[in-house]
Amino acid sequence: MTKKLHTLLLLSIFYCINAFAQSNPTPLPITWKDLSKIEWNNYFDELLAMNVEEGNFDESIHQLEGQILEIEGYIIPVDTDANTMVLSQFPYANCFFCSGTVGPETIIRLTMKKDLELLNKKVRVKGKFNLHDKAFDRLYYQLEEAEVTEVIK
Template identity: 40%
Template sequence: MSKRLIFILLILGVTTSAFAQEKNMWKTLSNVTVEKSFDEILSIDVEHYNFASQVKALNGKEISLEGWMIPLDELRGENYFVLSSLPFANCFFCGGAGPETVAEVFSKKEVKFTEKKVKVTGILTLNSDDPLRLMYILNDVEVQEVKD
């Protein structure tokens, strides 16, 4: 096999791998285990998250996720919303999935609620210990509607 062909195959492999990673980011983020412990202050069991190394490597990095806004009436029209990897009827809060399928989103600009699929790009922060926040938090987010 020629060096040029090997080089082209390597480039295609890297490009395909990077594209596949972006398309399957929710799958990557699902690599987490959950431990419960009793919180004396809150007087309830709270979850603590142990992220796999590939998830930890994304902490502080810019990532993109596609999903649906969860309709939170009191927060519509602001720069905060929750993004679900699943449509509303199947989302974590509706009983169809786990906490690894949602992320808190803080956008750069005010965002109007939409039922259409959106793509968000921002800086990922992992939350393993604050029981009042979701495990994934995206900051400085830009939001785009996904065209099917």
């Protein structure tokens, strides 16, 4: 093999490895404590004609925007036909929707790549993080293209 062809082959291999590494970045592990850095502001909204609670999210949460994250929690199906689920810090019986004793910062909307039957099982999930900090009509946290990386026993 000529030196030129050898160099071209090595460059091609390096390019493929680099492209693969960039398309599959190592997820940043986070905890629910990381997502709980919020101060809640209560005020009366004239347009809605009701009291509203709005989150003031710590800068560390804003810096997660667009990052590939990995977090542990419990899968709770919301709309399995659309592969939309919620990851909860707590099992189903204690989740935000059921107990009313914890806040919206303890759930993340998941847009799953495929339907999963993991109701109330503890899992590790990764996906691209989006923060909807001014949302009245959706959850504050979302992981797009989420996928389960581990079922925790």
